[in-house]
Amino acid sequence: MIKWGRFLLFLVVVGMLATLITTTTQQVAGNIRLGLDLQGGFEILYVVEPLEPNQQVDMELLKATAGMVEKRVNIGGVTEPVIETELPNRIRVKIASEKANQDELRELIGKPAVLEFRDENGNVLLRGSDLASGGAGVGYDDLKRPVVTLKISDPKKLEDITRANLGKPMAIYLDDNMLTNPVIQNVITGGNAQIFGNFTQESAQELADILNSGALPAKLIEKQVTSVGASLGTLALQKTIYAGYVGAALIIVFMLVVYRLPGLIANITLVAFTYFCLVVLDWMDATLTLPGIAGFILSVGMAVDANIITYERIQEEIRSGKTILSAFRAGERRSLITIIDAHVTTLIATAVLFYFGTSSIQGFAIVLAMTLIVSVITNVFGSRFLLWLLVRSNMIKKPFWFGVKESEIGEL
């Protein structure tokens, strides 16, 4: 007797999945952060070197420098850069943005921003660290040209210096470039100074921001630069996704032809697998890169393997003469051990890769582990549940639906 209730439940579950996937995929996929190889951007690996020979590069200095790099990137108008510190002495900056002007940002990040006031003999009188916090700003001279205004935290110091050097030039240097070299006319008492130059409103504001953020506490040396133009990245993304569609279509056709009804269920759970992987990627706030997509497309193949192992087992049991129901039960039970062993072994490998590997190896390990776990939920338990509903609804009696010919069935 056909049990319509179970068949109805099957339809409801599949219908709900379909609704969920068709309505939210666009949004979920849009939320996923794309790596710089997919949307354009750049990655720079800096080696941090101490300013003075006796200075130690430790975690504290690395963190301080990384914090400074982030401020600089923000000055450049880019939010959410990825800045990682790697012991012993590295800082990795990833900026995935199609809008950012890469060349300008690189200049901005690497700028030491050492501000110095020097007398005519080149002796340093004041440094950037003498600035009051937030002491740099933009002002205007008599001709309404933008100037950078400076406020010294200790006005007395500036007063003493200007008194001692009255009538002599005092130059302001930024990173050993002379910005301005005025002759001191009066003793400055309020602690205010100005930098004149050919500033525009923007360049004056940028210099003020850099001075406020302070000098880099260490030297940054570019060790490795990868930059991707936005259109190259988009092209790579389109092509790879297109290749993914073609690969998925081939798998879907293959599963239908070889396994018929269970193949259909495998295809349903495969779509669900892809969808839930995207959702988890979104939750993890992971960045999707080109090798990531390639690995992901590959993991689809490995998820299908769980189905293939199970269905092969069921086919085998049917051929040995069992009824559909008992073949289904025996096949599910026996294949589960195999699948779990294979998954656990691969998970061990990913755990070790994560623990001992560096950043890109870790990224790979996390994505692989994530897809393994999701595939157990969708392609092992999910597909079992759906197939169970169909089998238990007593609608499927013929081995044909499982891709087994009647003539292949042996005698019990």
Next chain:
Amino acid sequence: MSSKRHEDIVKFDIVKNRRKFFLFSGIILVLGLLVTLFMGLNLGVDFKAGTRLDIYIGKEFNPSDVEQLIKQHVPDTVFTPVTPYGDHQAQTRFDQTVDAEKLKSLEKALKEKYGPQVTKQEATVDPSIARELVRKAAIAVSIAGVGIIVYIAIRFQLLFGIACIIGLIHDVLVPIALFSVFRLEVDLTFIAAILTIVGYSINDTIVIFDRIRENLRTMKSKTVEDLEHLVNVSLWQTMRRSIFTVATVFFTALALAALGSESIRNFSLALIFGLVSGTYSSIFIAAQVWVALKEREMKKKRFSPAPNEG
């Protein structure tokens, strides 16, 4: 299942011919190793100091014009001939690291010549970073190997673990050897490919070992002949699955290689080599190594009276 069906299912005696497969793999690996030793790998920019430049031009162009512009804007630097690829894109590699300033002026000149759609992709590398990554990946994979042996030794037997690792080493070496023989460029995505192959190869081997373990409970395995028959039956019982699974993964890897972005073409090729090798080694190497080890163990036991079973 009757034993008659077991006879039917074995269409070819794989175990008896295992020496031929060992020889076949041995020849490929030794050849590959010799080529790797004498000619080295075709290491990409990731492993050599220098700058790789990819330019998207977006319309028909003459490579020699681009070379002319490069000579003007990046003087006194040796670079490989500009090779067009894909959809109006060009690539070249400089032997030395090139200043960002010079590349900027080159891009500007290209934009003037070909229009504003021109974009550049630049990779400047210090080889020490890439080498360090390879070293760390190798260490991580080796430790993972030990972890796998331990797990399999607990769940199965030590001999299965050893056989699995030998298959794994085989699968890592084959793509390396083939990349050397075909002079394909090895870059950092190659590492990702090797890691994927490791995962796949483990998965594939475990499925077969699992069947052997299951059959060990229900079938005779007292004599060498019994054991060889058992492994043959296990291999043929899982043959359809082995072929079908590799087929599905192969489809996607092939689609990636043929239709995917140029930057992952070598990645996809490495995967294809590794997938084929992984399936081959699970059946013809790992399972056969286990038979060989197990038979040696059985022969030893026959001469020394050890009461406990392995």
